[in-house]
Amino acid sequence: MSRRSPNRPPTLEEVAERAGVGRGTASRVINGSVQVSETARNAVLQAVQDLGYVPNRAARSLVTQLTDVVALVVSESEDRLFGEPFFAQVVRGVTSAMADTPRQLLLTMTHREADRGRLNDYLSRQHVDGVLLLSLHDDDPLPAQLTARGVPAVLGGRPHSEVTLPFVDMDNEGGAALAIEHLIGSGRRRIASITGPLDQSAGRQRIEGYVKALAAHGLEPLVEAGDFSENSGRRAARTLLARDPALDAIFCASDQMAIGALAELLQAGRRVPDDVAVVGFDDSPISRHTTPSLTTVHQPVEDMGVQMVQTLSRLIENPGERAGDVVLPTHLVVRQSA
Numbered sequence: 001m002s003r004r005s006p007n008r009p010p011t012l013e014e015v016a017e018r019a020g021v022g023r024g025t026a027s028r029v030i031n032g033s034v035q036v037s038e039t040a041r042n043a044v045l046q047a048v049q050d051l052g053y054v055p056n057r058a059a060r061s062l063v064t065q066l067t068d069v070v071a072l073v074v075s076e077s078e079d080r081l082f083g084e085p086f087f088a089q090v091v092r093g094v095t096s097a098m099a100d101t102p103r104q105l106l107l108t109m110t111h112r113e114a115d116r117g118r119l120n121d122y123l124s125r126q127h128v129d130g131v132l133l134l135s136l137h138d139d140d141p142l143p144a145q146l147t148a149r150g151v152p153a154v155l156g157g158r159p160h161s162e163v164t165l166p167f168v169d170m171d172n173e174g175g176a177a178l179a180i181e182h183l184i185g186s187g188r189r190r191i192a193s194i195t196g197p198l199d200q201s202a203g204r205q206r207i208e209g210y211v212k213a214l215a216a217h218g219l220e221p222l223v224e225a226g227d228f229s230e231n232s233g234r235r236a237a238r239t240l241l242a243r244d245p246a247l248d249a250i251f252c253a254s255d256q257m258a259i260g261a262l263a264e265l266l267q268a269g270r271r272v273p274d275d276v277a278v279v280g281f282d283d284s285p286i287s288r289h290t291t292p293s294l295t296t297v298h299q300p301v302e303d304m305g306v307q308m309v310q311t312l313s314r315l316i317e318n319p320g321e322r323a324g325d326v327v328l329p330t331h332l333v334v335r336q337s338a
Helices: 012-019 023-030 038-051 057-064 078-083 085-098 113-122 142-149 172-185 201-216 230-243 255-267 301-317
Strands: 069-074 104-109 130-134 153-156 167-170 191-195 222-225 249-252 277-282 295-298 326-328 331-333
Touching: 012 023, 012 038, 023 038, 069 085, 078 085, 085 104, 085 130, 085 301, 113 142, 130 142, 130 301, 142 153, 153 301, 167 172, 167 201, 167 301, 172 191, 172 201, 172 249, 172 277, 172 295, 172 331, 191 201, 191 230, 222 230, 230 249, 230 255, 249 255, 255 277, 301 326
Parallel strands: 069 104, 069 130, 130 153, 153 167, 167 326, 191 222, 191 249, 249 277, 277 295
Antiparallel strands: 295 331
């Protein structure tokens, strides 16, 4: 084995020699390729640790034409990104999956028009290897622009029909139907719903599941619009009570809106669940600590972030490949509110 000066950083060749593999195998392991055996991978990673090898990212980018940067674009305001548990859980899943790749994560928001313009100019193959898009609204031009530039991208949520990018989504419609079947099974007949934004796929699919489940039992919908926020849940619940004082259940398209609805029902003197049952959607950590604890539809949010990263990694590492869409299952968590 060749001797190395203590003042000189280790080379890739020395990593390969110590691991007992070829230089190409060592390079594939360090660059995150899956086309190596587990034995070789473990040997190379051990050699990297023993020698203190640090890859030369600049040299790698000259060879691979990759930047080793992935952008996570959240089309919401800072208040929603940092204030709602859903986004924190997605980001946690994304960062955990990114740790298994050689890439760095760039987090950015595009709530304001000026932000969108700057970001649209930045998101090219010269700056990023790929893009994760979260909480996209139907009128956002970014998916079409990324497609035109050939930048690999994955959506968090099902897109509208004109967007062809691969997506990772929840079974939103099925989850909503589970909530309504539970309410009907417990004897509720005047079931209202507070929707999410209808220019987002999750908002549309959850109200579709609600309407279809009611129709299957010959029941009429009673709908008020929300935007997934707690304040919109309060406003919508107040309006629903004024429209139909006899309502006996509210299905909310997010836990945050359900928390707002619970507060409004308490203020109106309605007992939950005796007078009005409430069901949310998310199974966020706070749903276990409301009064009463919230019955809600569980969606695997962290897994969504992981699946988005894995799908994008396949697109980056296999240019031209069409990645399959992923729909994650949901299930009902029954607690005290319904």
